[in-house]
Amino acid sequence: MSADTCGGQSELDKRGAREIEGAQGPRGAEQGMQLRICHLYPELMSTYGDRGNVIALERRAEWSGMRVRTDEVSVGDALPEDCDFYFIGGGQDLAQGTVAEDLCREKAGALRRVWDAGAVIFSICGGYQLLGRAYRDAHGGLLEGIGILDVETVARPGRLIGDVVARSALEGSEGKTLVGFENHGGRTYLGPEARPLARVVRGAGNNGGDGTEGAVQGTCYGTYLHGAMLPKNPWLADHLLRRALARRHSSFELPSLDDSLEERLHASRTAIR
Amino acid sequence: MSSSRREQPPVGEPKRRLGFGLGALVGAGRAAGALSRVLGRGAGSTIPGKLVVAVAPGALASLASRIPGGVLLVSGTNGKTTTTRMIVAAAGRAGLAPATNPAGANLLSGLATGLLAGPGWKADLGLLEVDEAVLPLAVPRLRPKALVLTNLFRDQLDRYGELDTLGEKWREALAAAERIPALAVNADDPLLATVGQAFPGTLNFGLRDARHDLGRLPHASDSQYCRTCRAHLDYRRVYLGHLGEYACTACGWRPPALDLWGEEVELMGARAVALTVRTEEESVRVEVDAPGLYSAYNVLAAAAGCRLLGIPLAALAGGLADMRSAFGRGGSMSVRGRHVFPLLAKNPTGFDEVMRTVLQEEQRLFLLICLNDRIADGRDVSWIWDVDFERLAGRCAGIVASGTRALDLAVRLKYAGLQADIVEVGSDIPAMLERAIDLVPDGGTLFAVVTYTALHEVRGALRAGHERSAALGPRA
Numbered sequence: 234m235s236a237d238t239c240g241g242q243s244e245l246d247k248r249g250a251r252e253i254e255g256a257q258g259p260r261g262a263e264q265g266m267q268l269r270i271c272h273l274y275p276e277l278m279s280t281y282g283d284r285g286n287v288i289a290l291e292r293r294a295e296w297s298g299m300r301v302r303t304d305e306v307s308v309g310d311a312l313p314e315d316c317d318f319y320f321i322g323g324g325q326d327l328a329q330g331t332v333a334e335d336l337c338r339e340k341a342g343a344l345r346r347v348w349d350a351g352a353v354i355f356s357i358c359g360g361y362q363l364l365g366r367a368y369r370d371a372h373g374g375l376l377e378g379i380g381i382l383d384v385e386t387v388a389r390p391g392r393l394i395g396d397v398v399a400r401s402a403l404e405g406s407e408g409k410t411l412v413g414f415e416n417h418g419g420r421t422y423l424g425p426e427a428r429p430l431a432r433v434v435r436g437a438g439n440n441g442g443d444g445t446e447g448a449v450q451g452t453c454y455g456t457y458l459h460g461a462m463l464p465k466n467p468w469l470a471d472h473l474l475r476r477a478l479a480r481r482h483s484s485f486e487l488p489s490l491d492d493s494l495e496e497r498l499h500a501s502r503t504a505i506r
Numbered sequence: 507m508s509s510s511r512r513e514q515p516p517v518g519e520p521k522r523r524l525g526f527g528l529g530a531l532v533g534a535g536r537a538a539g540a541l542s543r544v545l546g547r548g549a550g551s552t553i554p555g556k557l558v559v560a561v562a563p564g565a566l567a568s569l570a571s572r573i574p575g576g577v578l579l580v581s582g583t584n585g586k587t588t589t590t591r592m593i594v595a596a597a598g599r600a601g602l603a604p605a606t607n608p609a610g611a612n613l614l615s616g617l618a619t620g621l622l623a624g625p626g627w628k629a630d631l632g633l634l635e636v637d638e639a640v641l642p643l644a645v646p647r648l649r650p651k652a653l654v655l656t657n658l659f660r661d662q663l664d665r666y667g668e669l670d671t672l673g674e675k676w677r678e679a680l681a682a683a684e685r686i687p688a689l690a691v692n693a694d695d696p697l698l699a700t701v702g703q704a705f706p707g708t709l710n711f712g713l714r715d716a717r718h719d720l721g722r723l724p725h726a727s728d729s730q731y732c733r734t735c736r737a738h739l740d741y742r743r744v745y746l747g748h749l750g751e752y753a754c755t756a757c758g759w760r761p762p763a764l765d766l767w768g769e770e771v772e773l774m775g776a777r778a779v780a781l782t783v784r785t786e787e788e789s790v791r792v793e794v795d796a797p798g799l800y801s802a803y804n805v806l807a808a809a810a811g812c813r814l815l816g817i818p819l820a821a822l823a824g825g826l827a828d829m830r831s832a833f834g835r836g837g838s839m840s841v842r843g844r845h846v847f848p849l850l851a852k853n854p855t856g857f858d859e860v861m862r863t864v865l866q867e868e869q870r871l872f873l874l875i876c877l878n879d880r881i882a883d884g885r886d887v888s889w890i891w892d893v894d895f896e897r898l899a900g901r902c903a904g905i906v907a908s909g910t911r912a913l914d915l916a917v918r919l920k921y922a923g924l925q926a927d928i929v930e931v932g933s934d935i936p937a938m939l940e941r942a943i944d945l946v947p948d949g950g951t952l953f954a955v956v957t958y959t960a961l962h963e964v965r966g967a968l969r970a971g972h973e974r975s976a977a978l979g980p981r982a
Contacts, residue, residue: 275725276723276725279725279892280660280668281886281888281889281892282854282888282889282890282891282892283888283891284725284891284892285891285918285921288891289921292921292923308738325669325670326668326671328731330736394886395885396885414885414887416886459888460886460887460888460889460891461888461891461918461921464917464918465914465917494913494916494925494931497913498913498916498917501913
């Protein structure tokens with residue numbers, strides 16, 4: 234992969250920021266708490282409805298009485314370093330080359346700093362691959378990732394496509410399940426520093442061989458479950474929200490939300506065969 | 507429901523020849539179609555074609571070569587069926603007898619069925635819609651005389667793959683063609699403009715109406731990058747998804763000038779659209795009983811197809827009027843004194859545009875939204891998170907969520923801030939349709955926004971309900 238030109242941002246599509254007031258006022262959450270989200274490459278890495286994860290976190294924080302600020306950051310923009318939660322989704326191949334170059338050249342240092350400082354980084358599919366150490370394409374070419382996650386990806390013919398059900402491998406969340414849909418050509422292998430996010434019960438996961446799905450290293454998370462996986466797995470949304478807030482708030486309590494609809498959906502997807 | 511879309515496109519053509527003639531095959535194929543209709547297996551739509559394609563792989567080429575006026579293909583993500591029907595209507599007005607495929611039967615077997623059925627054997631020309639993934643296989647087999655490309659939007663990524671890859675496959679298939687067809691492309695789509703530029707004499711069509719500028723690219727827009735230098739394109743106007751007026755400020759690439767364009771587009775709520783279609787030589791005002799800017803784009807694609815075939819635009823205007831009387835206004839149906847409008851929305855841009863259309867209606871909306879994940883819909887429903895359902899906030903009087911993935915849909919609507927508007931969630935489409943109709947006051951309107959296979963279920967249930975209420979008198 235190589236990228237020639239970056240930038241050329243349209244007038245219509247400049248970096249945006251939006252702020253939302255908590256609709257129901259503080260309710261258990263600390264007075265004046267704000268969640269700061271950074272959505273990386275929203276227009277380039279958004280092929281499969283991945284932005285649903287940002288929507289989910291925004292709404293759930295808002296329903297918990299928090300204020301939310303979301304910065305949308307793209308090619309050529311500086312990475313804001315004061316956010317609690319950084320999100321990067323998957324994109325089409327053409328976009329992914331552009332993003333890989335911008336990420337390595339412009340943002341790798343800042344992203345590593347915020348990760349060291351305890352901010353949560355959540356990545357999906359192509360974004361997950363780029364956070365790893367390397368990506369070997371189908372022709373043997375090597376694309377260096379930014380190496381926050383100790384994982385390596387190898388492209389192989391034949392895409393892994395279909396529904397996934399996986400059992401959580403996160404400490405403290407044993408017994409929980411993750412449901413979602415995967416569609417990827419890359420096979421990802423975990424190094425000793427990274428731990429799997431989950432173990433597949435159905436579907437291929439990281440590489441279709443070792444039964445692992447996703448990766449976790451400190452507060453950095455990667456997964457192949459694309460689209461809006463957080464609304465279908467509200468327990469993981471809350472897990473990430475807690476860890477993201479813990480960076481700037483020593484004590485707080487998340488109110489429990491009415492997740493009956495989300496849980497019905499989750500149950501319907503664990504039941505598929 | 508048509509079963510045609512379940513068929514996987516064949517990879518290669520087996521090298522074998524069978525000894526009996528095409529005439530016998532055609533007879534056998536037609537007999538199989540009739541048998542399948544009698545047995546009630548589907549509408550019999552692609553059985554004859556399946557048989558012919560399976561028994562004699564070269565048959566498609568033979569069938570196409572026998573049509574004196576040649577074959578025109580229509581392909582792209584959205585608007586294939588409607589565009590093809592419009593060209594068929596125009597051809598009828600021009601005194602031609604076209605062979606065409608049944609709606610949605612657009613894989614190889616459906617194409618063969620189209621060339622066999624109706625006036626197929628005696629047709630003047632073939633007018634066929636082709637699945638976008640099948641187009642590279644259809645071009646060498648059918649050797650089309652003309653090809654209309656409508657648009658490329660993200661749709662069923664688990665099946666079609668990525669847009670850039672698909673665009674490249676199209677370009678390769680055309681470049682390798684023994685006879686490169688006369689090409690018409692929607693040049694408001696940057697990817698299609700690029701494909702069109704690779705071939706001399708391409709007819710470029712698009713829209714030119716500043717009043718319908720969205721002002722910004724919606725979230726679900728796809729091909730917004732320059733194919734020459736990969737920079738973000740600079741949009742002067744955005745009409746629909748990534749369709750609009752644009753140029754690359756980084757490398758100076760710009761799309762070709764339009765040869766045929768639409769102006770003075772008048773959107774008449776969810777019922778109809780009128781526009782003026784212009785070329786350097788001709789100009790005609792047309793009205794079509796289908797809503798939204800996407801219908802205006804369908805008219806332009808049909809007009810471009812007519813130009814390639816030498817059919818005058820006046821015949822298209824007449825053909826569109828014929829379609830109106832044949833299908834009834836906007837395709838609505840009356841059930842127990844309520845109007846029900848089924849509206850197909852099968853991908854993010856389709857959904858966004860259908861919402862833009864129904865939001866033009868003055869009243870607070872009653873909506874039935876159906877999301878199915880059958881193979882013809884795509885098994886992956888993640889794309890609903892790319893739809894801007896948020897814009898329905900404050901405009902709904904009641905929403906019923908249905909389809910095989912009703913729960914996914916309901917969760918999406920909840921996170922769009924519409925939870926208070928959701929009246930019921932259930933997978934049983936006919937039951938939920940009844941429930942939704944019950945919400946609507948007498949004389950009111952229900953918009954049923956549905957995915958591909960759900961459209962068949964809703965239409966079936968509506969027909970049954972319509973017949974029931976007709977049998978019971980005017981107000982059952």
